[in-house]
Amino acid sequence: MLVLTSCNKTNWSENFREKEKSPFGTYILYNQANTLFNNQEVVLLKENFYDYLFKNYDSINENFGNYICIKHNANKLPKDGITDLLSFVKEGNTAFLALNTFNEDLQEQLEFTTNNLNRNVYKIDDLRDLQGEFYLKNERFNNQKFTFDRNIRKHYFVTYNEKKTIVLGSSKIDGEKVPNFIKIYHGKGAIFLHSNPVVFTNYYLLKGKEQYTEHVFSYLRSSTILWDPHTKYSKFSSEREDNQQSVFKFFLQYKTLTWFLVVVLVGTLLFMLFNARRKQRAIPAIQPLQNTTIAFTQTIASLYLKEQNHKNLVDKKITFFLEKVRTKYLLNTTNLNKDFIHNLASKSGNELQKTTYLVNTIITLHKKSECTQEELLVLHKMIANFFKK
Known part of the structure; x- marks a missing residue:
């Protein structure tokens, strides 16, 4: 049995890490993924998903598997990576993204927008007060209500292309049900989007909410799972090519050159500091512009x-x-x-x-x-x- 408390202070931060047994890690879900998918293979990506596709694209075909990413955001997936992810889906595969923030490239290509009424809430004490009430649309779930007692942001989908989108679940906000779980058909495949990743963490799976997770993942088919820990940036994306060829990276590869670089930087900083103290002139005070709005x-x-x-x-x-x-x-x-x-x-x-x-x-x-x-x-x-x- 997994215990969330220990001698150390409990870590209540939303880390979504697969190896974390803290409340808002995803240790349980990751280790039970093969059970959820009928003992299918679970591949934990050790590189950026874009790089994985770049190396293995010839061997990936229709009905290859499911891509799963449960994180705060997907900022380590570059624009090229999103395009390739959608190509992966278009060929007949599926993807499941549960994020607190969906980037603009993904929203633009899949034609949807979101709204987060708690986008400025970051403190643990403030997040603790955010409760939620979720529903799943499918009749076989008997319109069951799922209640969650903390860290549930009012994050939902506002607009989407109704011709290729199905609303699978909703969240009750101010008395109204709004979409928080949708399926978007893309080519031969589909991509599932969920706006509250925290419900899939250890905390809720140990509080009797595992049925909600089972229902949500029942929409994905039983096939190879590509689980993205989302820890590494791409090595091959053109967006990061300049950074990979950085001269600083070359210097840091050798110990002597690293020390040379440190000495040069420190010397330059000291020169600028002492030189500026001798030559800097007094800076005149600039009066701020008056606010004429009231007048x-x-x-x-x-x-x-x-x-x-x-x-x-x-x-x-x-x-x-x-x-x-x-x-x-x-x-x-x-x-x-x-x-x-x-x-x-x-x-x-x-x-x-x-x-x-x-x-x-x-x-x-x-x-x-x-x-x-x-x-x-x-x-x-x-x-x-x-x-x-």
């Missing part, structure tokens, strides 16, 4: 008040309110009906009566051809109080 806003506001065009200001306040509702609460503002009012009150935390009164006021003022200053002030206060919740 500009006051000028525009005074212009509207002077013209007494209260209706124009009312329309702009309404437009501002609806735009903020769309972006903050992800609600459709096309039809301001009873369902909209109930959803808005629920998501914003405001009372249903006050929300109803505000929406009805907006509808009434929008229909009027002219508005008074009192009506403008009332609308302004109502909107301000609404967003204080």
Whole structure:
């Protein structure tokens, strides 16, 4: 039995390493991969996947196997590597990518976009508070709900090519189910994308969530598994060719040249330091540019008040309110009906009566051809109080 705690302090960082027995390593999944795939061969790549294809492409054909990568991102797979990975899939193979961040090249070639509402959350204590509720679409899973108690980012797929994409799973965010597990057909093969790699780590496999992992991997066929630890950069990619021919690499190959390089660098640094102290002139203070945003806003506001065009200001306040509702609460503002009012009150935390009164006021003022200053002030206060919740 694998134990996550020991005499040392538990490492709660999301490392996704195959040899790590810490909570968010993938030791269990990697070592049980052959069981998940009916005792098929598991090949742990010891080089960059692009380099592996470069060397073995002639021996790789249709139905060769599954490529699996479960990491924070795939930044060690160059643009050339992504192109070759998709060629590998196109010939009849499959790929499974579970990432917190999908790079732009992959999104562009497969025609999908994502959104991560927790993209700026990095601290372990903050990640611990992120919980999730997942569902799988297939009827054989009986619409079972899978709950996860920490490190579940609100990361989901926003757009995708519906002609070649199937939504296989979803995550419940703010009361709405959004795609977090999709299958994209590409040539003769398919690529599976999952936006929450943390659910496949040791922590959840030891907390009774192994059934979710089994269901997800049941979509992949039983064949050779190319497991990518994603630890090495490519040696053959044209994007890294200049770096491979670096003069510093040549110097570091020989001990005497390495010391020569160190002495030269230290001497140059000391020369620049002492020479700069003698010759550097005083640097004049540069006043920062003034922020004129407030003055500009006051000028525009005074212009509207002077013209007494209260209706124009009312329309702009309404437009501002609806735009903020769309972006903050992800609600459709096309039809301001009873369902909209109930959803808005629920998501914003405001009372249903006050929300109803505000929406009805907006509808009434929008229909009027002219508005008074009192009506403008009332609308302004109502909107301000609404967003204080």
